[in-house]
Amino acid sequence: xxxxxxxxxxxxxxxxxxxxxxxxxxxxxxxxxxxxxxxxxxxxxxxxxxxxxxxxxxxxxxxxxxxxxxxxxxxxxxxxxxxxxxxxxxxxxxxxxxxxxxxxxxxxxxxxxxxxxxxxxxxxxxxxxxxxxxxxxxxxxxxxxxxxxxxxxxxxxxxxxxxxxxxxxxxxxxxxxxxxxxxxxxxxxxxxxxxxxxxxxxxxxxxxxxxxxxxxxxxxxxxxxxxxxxxxxxxxxxxxxxxxxxxxxxxxxxxxxxxxxxxxxxxxxxxxxxxxxxxxxxxxxxxxxx
Amino acid sequence: xxxxxxxxxxxxxxxxxxxxxxxxxxxxxxxxxxxxxxxxxxxxxxxxxxxxxxxxxxxxxxxxxxxxxxxxxxxxxxxxxxxxxxxxxxxxxxxxxxxxxxxxxxxxxxxxxxxxxxxxxxxxxxxxxxxxxxxxxxxxxxxxxxxxxxxxxxxxxxxxxxxxxxxxxxxxxxxxxxxxxxxxxxxxxxxxxxxxxxxxxxxxxxxxxxxxxxxxxxxxxxxxxxxxxxxxxxxxxxxxxxxxxxxxxxxxxxxxxxxxxxxxxxxxxxxxxxxxxxxxxxxxxxxxxxxxxxxxxxxxxxxxxxxxxxxxxxxxxxxxxx
Numbered sequence: 001x002x003x004x005x006x007x008x009x010x011x012x013x014x015x016x017x018x019x020x021x022x023x024x025x026x027x028x029x030x031x032x033x034x035x036x037x038x039x040x041x042x043x044x045x046x047x048x049x050x051x052x053x054x055x056x057x058x059x060x061x062x063x064x065x066x067x068x069x070x071x072x073x074x075x076x077x078x079x080x081x082x083x084x085x086x087x088x089x090x091x092x093x094x095x096x097x098x099x100x101x102x103x104x105x106x107x108x109x110x111x112x113x114x115x116x117x118x119x120x121x122x123x124x125x126x127x128x129x130x131x132x133x134x135x136x137x138x139x140x141x142x143x144x145x146x147x148x149x150x151x152x153x154x155x156x157x158x159x160x161x162x163x164x165x166x167x168x169x170x171x172x173x174x175x176x177x178x179x180x181x182x183x184x185x186x187x188x189x190x191x192x193x194x195x196x197x198x199x200x201x202x203x204x205x206x207x208x209x210x211x212x213x214x215x216x217x218x219x220x221x222x223x224x225x226x227x228x229x230x231x232x233x234x235x236x237x238x239x240x241x242x243x244x245x246x247x248x249x250x251x252x253x254x255x256x257x258x259x260x261x262x263x264x265x266x267x268x269x270x271x272x273x274x275x276x277x278x279x280x281x282x283x284x285x286x287x288x289x290x
Numbered sequence: 291x292x293x294x295x296x297x298x299x300x301x302x303x304x305x306x307x308x309x310x311x312x313x314x315x316x317x318x319x320x321x322x323x324x325x326x327x328x329x330x331x332x333x334x335x336x337x338x339x340x341x342x343x344x345x346x347x348x349x350x351x352x353x354x355x356x357x358x359x360x361x362x363x364x365x366x367x368x369x370x371x372x373x374x375x376x377x378x379x380x381x382x383x384x385x386x387x388x389x390x391x392x393x394x395x396x397x398x399x400x401x402x403x404x405x406x407x408x409x410x411x412x413x414x415x416x417x418x419x420x421x422x423x424x425x426x427x428x429x430x431x432x433x434x435x436x437x438x439x440x441x442x443x444x445x446x447x448x449x450x451x452x453x454x455x456x457x458x459x460x461x462x463x464x465x466x467x468x469x470x471x472x473x474x475x476x477x478x479x480x481x482x483x484x485x486x487x488x489x490x491x492x493x494x495x496x497x498x499x500x501x502x503x504x505x506x507x508x509x510x511x512x513x514x515x516x517x518x519x520x521x522x523x524x525x526x527x528x529x530x531x532x533x534x535x536x537x538x539x540x541x542x543x544x545x546x547x548x549x550x551x552x553x554x555x556x557x558x559x560x561x562x563x564x565x566x567x568x569x570x571x572x573x574x575x576x577x578x579x580x581x582x583x584x585x586x587x588x589x590x591x592x593x594x595x596x597x598x599x600x601x602x603x604x605x606x607x608x609x610x611x612x
Binding site for chain 2: 032038078085089093094095096098099100102103105106107108109110112113114217220222223227228230231235243261264266268271272275276279280281
């Protein structure tokens with residue numbers, strides 16, 4: 001029943017959807033690792049990115065400008081939210097930030113509904129080219145998405161390991177107080193991380209827009225999958241996020257080839273199994289540091 | 291005298307609710323009473339055990355669907371239906387509870403939200419054969435009339451739900467005053483200390499989880515009987531925060547909080563939806579506002595003032611109400 005062609009296109013599809021999950025989940029994971037907040041509003045920046053991409057694509061006819069504009073607006077929005085709201089709640093419990101960010105997410109969906117309406121809208125794919133991989137026709141756009149995610153992963157890795165700011169961020173993930181004691185402006189570090197996370201979420205939204213329909217509640221639909229990616233990988237771990245995003249992408253994609261409803265259920269079962277064995281996820285740190 | 295103090299709050303509240311029935315439309319009052327039961331479970335989890343659960347709609351749906359399956363496929367008696375709903379919630383929370391309560395509170399919140407989304411998919415797409423997907427299950431005409439309190443008549447249903455809410459409220463009041471309630475609070479504040487005292491954190495949390503989610507399932511079953519239909523919309527992720535919002539709006543960890551919150555939330559929902567129509571915008575920013583400015587909630591900020599005003603002439607050791 002499963003032909004090699006189907007398998008290859010399924011794997012490519014899974015990789016591209018996994019890339020989107022990765023771009024989205026990395027924001028949540030970074031925010032938790034550094035600031036100890038559960039930032040559900042990343043899904044708002046994802047919706048913003050997708051909606052801006054739709055509008056700019058309609059105006060200029062070029063989707064890539066839309067993606068860039070979406071990233072920029074998402075980064076601006078996350079900057080504003082961080083300065084106005086999150087600044088006041090860093091010192092409090094992580095679940096506290098979860099409620100607050102859920103409020104931001106729901107409120108933001110209301111704003112998007114106000115500007116763009118509730119009707120789902122398609123975004124045209126920038127390139128309809130297909131390439132042949134082992135005799136299977138694969139859309140180039142999906143390969144581009146995978147490539148962008150790979151570049152982002154390498155970029156984040158280089159940023160965290162090769163620049164002084166990135167090293168400060170990694171040190172702050174381990175112990176905020178010591179980094180503060182070294183005279184590094186932790187508050188600015190937090191803002192920077194939050195903006196990077198927001199921009200990456202916006203990028204994810206923009207890249208995902210041509211593959212699905214753009215509507216205000218698209219963030220809520222992604223919520224469960226992104227959560228499962230972050231939980232399986234372990235909160236605060238970038239490597240874990242990458243691994244689990246790729247796994248979940250394949251499970252969703254190949255699962256839907258075998259039995260369609262399984263695509264939604266299987267990640268949840270995997271998550272339960274992982275939590276059964278390791279309650280903090282694959283790469284999560286066992287102790288809860290503050 | 292002591293017994294009177296124990297009871298006066300509950301009598302007063304439910305007498306007020308009963309009186310309000312005369313002035314306010316019946317559907318609104320029914321909604322408020324069911325919602326307050328829904329929020330009570332959530333309030334117990336947040337206020338006493340320190341677990342914030344965004345997955346309450348999942349347990350609501352478990353209760354509602356268990357009740358609906360009974361009423362749609364097997365029987366006609368609404369009381370049995372509600373019982374089946376509560377049992378359904380009890381069994382499900384006993385099954386998944388041991389897995390969930392081991393988690394840290396932040397993971398707990400996220401796993402529960404994922405559960406709610408999965409239940410939504412489960413009822414909407416996977417189990418279409420028995421849940422009829424988005425069409426939902428309709429069984430209003432199948433519910434049979436019962437003698438004393440006929441649940442098919444809204445005014446009788448109101449009396450029934452009011453009695454049930456009073457019962458649930460009294461139960462939580464009893465829990466709060468018992469050693470077990472103190473243990474729950476202790477797991478929230480300092481679990482290591484509790485362990486040194488010889489208590490088992492896991493079983494305390496598991497019991498709290500089961501109690502709270504059975505309450506939620508009860509609310510779900512009551513929704514099912516009251517509306518006469520269930521649909522996947524019940525577990526929709528966009529409504530995931532409803533009980534949490536109500537609990538925080540009312541005041542976390544207070545006994546009157548859920549009732550005050552339910553009245554305020556349902557009232558605002560009715561008024562705002564009519565006025566501006568963009569409900570999400572309002573509720574989202576309300577939530578942020580409450581979290582930033584007044585995280586004690588309505589009752590939490592009101593209670594000290596009322597207490598001072600009402601018990602001015604009483605001795606300082608009188609506990610009053612809480």
